[in-house]
Amino acid sequence: MTPSTSSLPNRVPRQRVLDILVRFQGYFGLLIVFVLGVIFSPSRDGVNLFVDLNNQMNILRYVSVTGIIAVGMTLVILTGEIDLSVGSLLAFVATLTAFLLTATSIGTLGSFVLILLAGALLGLVNGTVTTGLRIPSFVVTLAMMSFARGLARLLFGGVAITLLATSQGGNAPESAFFASQRVGVVPVPALLMFLVAILVGLLLRFTPFGRHVYAVGGNPLAARLSGIRVDFTKTVVFVLSGALTALAAYIQAIQLNQGAPNDGMAYELNAIAAVVIGGTSLQGGIGGIAGSIAGAWMLGMIDNVLNLNNVPSDVQLLIKGGLIVAAVALQRLQRRT
Amino acid sequence: MSLSHSVSPVSTPSFPVSEPPPGEMPPLLEMQGITKRFPGVTALERVSLKVRPGSVHALMGENGAGKSTLMKILTGVYRMDAGEVRLGGQLATLSDPRAAARHGVAIIHQELQQVPELRVFENFFLGREKRTALGVLDEARMRRESAQWLSTLGLTLDLERPLRELRVAERQFLEIAKALSLEARVLVMDEPTTALSGEEVARLFTVVRRLRDSGLAVIYISHRLEEIFALCDEVTVLRDGKWVASCPLGDLTPERLISLMVGRELTELYPSSNREPGAVRLKVQGLSVRGIPGRRALEGVSFEVRQGEIVGLAGLLGAGRTELLEALYGVRAPSQVRGSIEIAGVRHVPRSPRDAIRAGVGFVTEDRKGQSLVLTRSVGENTSLVGLGRFTRFGVLNLRAEKRAVQVLVGQLRVKTPSLATPVASLSGGNQQKVALGKFLLTSPGVFLLDEPTQGVDVGAKAEIYALIDTLAQGGAAVLLASSDMPELLSLCDRILVLCEGRLSGTLSRAEATGERILELATRFQSHRPLQSGPQGGQGGQGEQSHEPPSGPTQARPTPGDPV
Numbered sequence: 086m087t088p089s090t091s092s093l094p095n096r097v098p099r100q101r102v103l104d105i106l107v108r109f110q111g112y113f114g115l116l117i118v119f120v121l122g123v124i125f126s127p128s129r130d131g132v133n134l135f136v137d138l139n140n141q142m143n144i145l146r147y148v149s150v151t152g153i154i155a156v157g158m159t160l161v162i163l164t165g166e167i168d169l170s171v172g173s174l175l176a177f178v179a180t181l182t183a184f185l186l187t188a189t190s191i192g193t194l195g196s197f198v199l200i201l202l203a204g205a206l207l208g209l210v211n212g213t214v215t216t217g218l219r220i221p222s223f224v225v226t227l228a229m230m231s232f233a234r235g236l237a238r239l240l241f242g243g244v245a246i247t248l249l250a251t252s253q254g255g256n257a258p259e260s261a262f263f264a265s266q267r268v269g270v271v272p273v274p275a276l277l278m279f280l281v282a283i284l285v286g287l288l289l290r291f292t293p294f295g296r297h298v299y300a301v302g303g304n305p306l307a308a309r310l311s312g313i314r315v316d317f318t319k320t321v322v323f324v325l326s327g328a329l330t331a332l333a334a335y336i337q338a339i340q341l342n343q344g345a346p347n348d349g350m351a352y353e354l355n356a357i358a359a360v361v362i363g364g365t366s367l368q369g370g371i372g373g374i375a376g377s378i379a380g381a382w383m384l385g386m387i388d389n390v391l392n393l394n395n396v397p398s399d400v401q402l403l404i405k406g407g408l409i410v411a412a413v414a415l416q417r418l419q420r421r422t
Numbered sequence: 423m424s425l426s427h428s429v430s431p432v433s434t435p436s437f438p439v440s441e442p443p444p445g446e447m448p449p450l451l452e453m454q455g456i457t458k459r460f461p462g463v464t465a466l467e468r469v470s471l472k473v474r475p476g477s478v479h480a481l482m483g484e485n486g487a488g489k490s491t492l493m494k495i496l497t498g499v500y501r502m503d504a505g506e507v508r509l510g511g512q513l514a515t516l517s518d519p520r521a522a523a524r525h526g527v528a529i530i531h532q533e534l535q536q537v538p539e540l541r542v543f544e545n546f547f548l549g550r551e552k553r554t555a556l557g558v559l560d561e562a563r564m565r566r567e568s569a570q571w572l573s574t575l576g577l578t579l580d581l582e583r584p585l586r587e588l589r590v591a592e593r594q595f596l597e598i599a600k601a602l603s604l605e606a607r608v609l610v611m612d613e614p615t616t617a618l619s620g621e622e623v624a625r626l627f628t629v630v631r632r633l634r635d636s637g638l639a640v641i642y643i644s645h646r647l648e649e650i651f652a653l654c655d656e657v658t659v660l661r662d663g664k665w666v667a668s669c670p671l672g673d674l675t676p677e678r679l680i681s682l683m684v685g686r687e688l689t690e691l692y693p694s695s696n697r698e699p700g701a702v703r704l705k706v707q708g709l710s711v712r713g714i715p716g717r718r719a720l721e722g723v724s725f726e727v728r729q730g731e732i733v734g735l736a737g738l739l740g741a742g743r744t745e746l747l748e749a750l751y752g753v754r755a756p757s758q759v760r761g762s763i764e765i766a767g768v769r770h771v772p773r774s775p776r777d778a779i780r781a782g783v784g785f786v787t788e789d790r791k792g793q794s795l796v797l798t799r800s801v802g803e804n805t806s807l808v809g810l811g812r813f814t815r816f817g818v819l820n821l822r823a824e825k826r827a828v829q830v831l832v833g834q835l836r837v838k839t840p841s842l843a844t845p846v847a848s849l850s851g852g853n854q855q856k857v858a859l860g861k862f863l864l865t866s867p868g869v870f871l872l873d874e875p876t877q878g879v880d881v882g883a884k885a886e887i888y889a890l891i892d893t894l895a896q897g898g899a900a901v902l903l904a905s906s907d908m909p910e911l912l913s914l915c916d917r918i919l920v921l922c923e924g925r926l927s928g929t930l931s932r933a934e935a936t937g938e939r940i941l942e943l944a945t946r947f948q949s950h951r952p953l954q955s956g957p958q959g960g961q962g963g964q965g966e967q968s969h970e971p972p973s974g975p976t977q978a979r980p981t982p983g984d985p986v
Contacts, residue, residue: 291819293810300807303796310753310793311807311861312779370798 103418112376114362114412115383122390134393142272146340148385149274150175153333154352155359155377156278156285157326162360163289164322165302165369166222170211170229171330171356175349177237178204178334183246183344200331207233208327212320222323230353237346245345248338274336278378281329286374298322302369358405359384362412384408448511450475450639451496451608456505458491465491468505469665471658473608473639478630480650480671481643482683483660484880489643492660493610496641497529498522509607526607530597530614538586543568545585546600571599575629589739591622598629609633610641615649616877619738619906620941627653645880647676648909661685684882691885692913693892699916700729701766703900704750704869709761711745711754713924719745720924722761727869727900732891734915735904736940742924743904744788747871750902751785752778765869779808784862786855788873788904794858795846802828802842804857809864827864835860836886852883859890870894870901876910888914908937923947 126135134140154171161168178200185196211229215222266273289295297318300308309315338344363380365372384405391401449472458466466488473479483489494500496507498516507514509525516522536545543561544551546568552560565581572579577595585593594614601609611630615623630653634640642654650657651671659666659682667682674682680691704727713719720742727733737743749759752772763770765781772778775785787793795804805828806813813824828842835856839849846857855875862870872891876884891914895901905911911918918930920943928943 291821292817293814293819294817296803296807296810296819299799299803300796303798304792306793307796308807310751310775310785310787312774312776313807314774314776366798370796 112379115379118383118386122386125390125394127393135390138270140389142270144385144389145275146272148381149278150333150337151352151355151359152278152378152381153281154330154356155381156282156374157329158356159360159365159372159374159377160285160298160322161326162365162367163298163302163369163372164319165305166215166319167226168211168323168326169223169226169353170233171326172349172352173230173233174204174207174327174330175334175337175352176346177233178331179338179344179348180237180241180246180346182335182338183248184241186248187246197335200335201328204331205324205328208324209320211327212323215323216316216319234346241346243346245343248342277336282374282378289374299370355384358409361409364416366416447474447476449473450510452508453496454506456492456495457503458495458500459503464663466663469660472668473641475637475639476634477655478634478640478642478653480654480657481641482650482657482679484683484882487660488663489660493529493612496522496610497527523604526605528601528604528606529610529612530594530601531612536585536593539584541582541584542579542596543581546596571603574602575599575632590617591626594626595629606638608639608641612643613878615644615646621738645878646907647679651676659683680881691888693889697730697895699731700898702726703729703766705764707762709749709763711749712758713745718924720749723926725919725926727902729898729900730895732895732901732903732915734911734918735902735921736911736918737921737944741921741944743921744873747785747873747904751775751783751871779865782868783871784867785871786859786873786875788877790854790858795854797847799846800843801832801837801839801846801849801857804846805831805861806864808861812864831860831863835890852879855879855887868899870899872901872903874905875903876907908940911940912937920944
């Protein structure tokens with residue numbers, strides 16, 4: 086028996102409860118919000134409007150855009166960086182999507198590939214400027230936030246581009262699949278969100294790259310001295326964030342039948358909120374994808390319940406703010422011991 | 423009270439210079455029956471500690487023995503569950519750090535709590551800035567007073583320099599002077615020498631002895647036994663949160679002290695191995711590293727390390743030890759490095775640590791928390807971080823194979839951890855260090871660079887790490903070991919390279935090497951002193967004379983020439 090063993094943590098119930106609470110904080114929040122939603126939901130003809138399957142699927146559809154962005158944002162935050170440009174990036178790509186589908190004839194698949202590349206490219210700019218010039222990503226992506234929106238306005242004339250239905254001469258009938266179709270009861274955008282989340286989750290768990298993401302966020306210096314390409318890892322993460330934002334933009338453009346340079350206002354805040362509520366540390370190195378999806382979902386449910394009750398959107402903002410603080414406070418509480 | 427505060431800070435210790443013989447002085451600090459429980463763990467159980475004024479009291483114990491907890495109670499960071507603390511015979515309530523400071527308890531931390539960007543005198547008065555009648559900062563007064571307090575320690579520092587430009591030793595002195603200005607009676611020093619060179623340690627000891635002679639009670643925590651025996655008068659040993667022994671240090675041998683701490687006889691700290699050095703594995707020729715503008719951190723260093731050989735790297739802080747290791751490991755950009763490096767006959771020009779790892783080099787940094795470990799991750803993930811490639815096929819990790827290999831490795835290294843999923847941050851220093859070393863083993867490097875591998879590691883773990891280093895060398899690795907720990911260098915290394923001011927000032931074989939010779943070589947080309955005042959380290963004691971403070975009516979200080 087050596088004394089050093091006694092310094093190992095002897096986890097006590099209270100601490101363990103806190104650990105579990107934080108670890109699955111997103112899910113507990115989700116559950117609580119769901120129960121509250123059921124309780125506070127208005128009913129019509131004896132039907133609970135909130136629980137109604139259609140309503141739930143609408144929530145999912147609504148959540149999918151934020152959710153997909155949040156997946157990329159989680160990666161970025163895990164490496165200890167931040168991406169403030171996603172909202173503007175979405176606006177740029179959504180407008181580009183609408184433009185490609187209306188003004189050109191490259192078709193659904195061609196435009197899909199192109200916009201993913203566009204998103205990845207802008208992400209690459211974020212990543213290389215951040216790592217190459219050693220400028221904090223907060224600043225770089227703040228600049229990109231302005232740049233991408235400006236670019237959208239400049240290139241596409243500052244107005245919304247409307248997508249036409251096929252019946253009205255639109256040229257991308259397959260695109261509708263993204264917006265209105267369902268597989269079973271689940272809307273396609275939601276399926277895409279889950280698919281993306283699972284893929285990225287697997288990437289984090291089962292590849293060296295995933296380990297590197299956590300190591301880089303946890304201790305960049307130790308990561309470098311362990312032979313990890315820190316700058317490369319960070320750049321890849323920004324590229325992924327850009328590409329995922331582009332996917333979200335595509336979905337949104339088709340759902341709304343338009344792409345406009347003013348789209349995606351404050352989406353970065355929603356995504357960051359989802360990530361933080363999901364238990365990922367803004368300092369990097371701690372957290373995961375599943376929590377972010379739960380966080381986004383939870384925010385969507387709250388919006389939905391409040392909407393059903395005709396609560397003004399200003400109040401919704403207040404509630405969202407309170408939630409973010411509560412989520413982070415819970416994490417602090419856990420880590421203090 | 424040792425210091426009067428009213429008139430001028432220079433009117434220092436009012437204690438009599440000649441103090442009565444030890445036994446007759448009542449303790450200044452009495453901690454009795456101290457018990458502290460954390461949920462699920464009893465960190466301290468009825469622990470006592472008595473410290474007399476005018477003495478340096480060693481607080482010993484392995485990591486996790488309860489030293490830090492006891493000191494946190496003394497400094498008001500933790501509250502005790504049972505027990506009492508008396509200061510100067512008076513019951514003291516140490517409800518928070520401020521209360522502790524009011525009672526005259528001050529601590530010099532391992533990690534100093536200072537603001538690197540602020541200037542020296544600003545740090546000195548941090549949080550208690552002097553103001554003029556108009557409420558504006560009175561910089562002149564702060565400069566004057568901080569200089570005066572420093573001079574009571576026999577020091578001059580450039581007050582205008584931002585703190586980050588100071589050496590660790592200088593920052594510590596600043597903290598000590600600050601504690602004095604806050605009328606400290608009990609001064610706790612927690613591992614103050616980990617980042618100091620031999621010379622700076624000697625300077626620190628001179629200062630500590632001066633404080634002792636002025637009537638302060640000093641509690642000294644260190645893992646370095648030779649320091650304890652050189653400096654301390656009495657010792658209290660803790661083990662597993664319990665009091666084990668308190669006695670004058672003269673009554674103990676180092677071996678006895680270790681066995682008190684460890685609770686068993688430690689047969690041998692150093693492995694007795696008969697290694698047979700083989701072919702040259704690492705060959706360095708004319709290596710220079712650019713340092714801060716205008717200066718070379720390393721200049722024209724050439725040496726070889728053979729297979730199965732442990733070569734020590736000695737030198738004072740700033741001699742270029744770390745720079746040398748960093749150049750070999752690719753931490754320094756190739757543009758900063760000149761000269762040639764060969765590993766097993768192959769030219770080695772690492773552009774990054776990644777290159778170095780591929781060339782078969784492993785590097786254990788001196789700062790394991792800051793540079794070696796990802797504290798947010800588990801023991802398992804930290805251990806496999808460098809060698810992940812071994813478990814990757816088509817870009818996918820084989821988690822089961824990884825776990826199996828890591829499990830074996832952690833077992834071999836004797837890392838004490840409840841599981842692989844345990845956060846590495848919760849391990850003791852020694853076990854963390856084993857992980858920091860072990861993570862390179864999966865790639866079986868042929869060259870190991872170790873920078874202070876046993877810094878802040880307790881005795882038990884130290885012996886294990888030494889055995890591990892020996893095993894590596896026996897397995898044919900070339901080991902380059904930079905250390906400030908003399909016994910470590912002397913007992914573990916086949917040869918010792920001594921650096922001074924970035925140049926190789928000598929190489930000593932195991933037979934030739936002694937502490938004196940190393941120190942002599944380490945100061946050979948010395949052109950400047952790390953601290954502006956004071957003689958060479960002050961070993962011996964006659965160094966005191968030149969510590970005469972530059973100003974102020976200092977009467978009651980220990981007279982120059984006092985035996986130290």
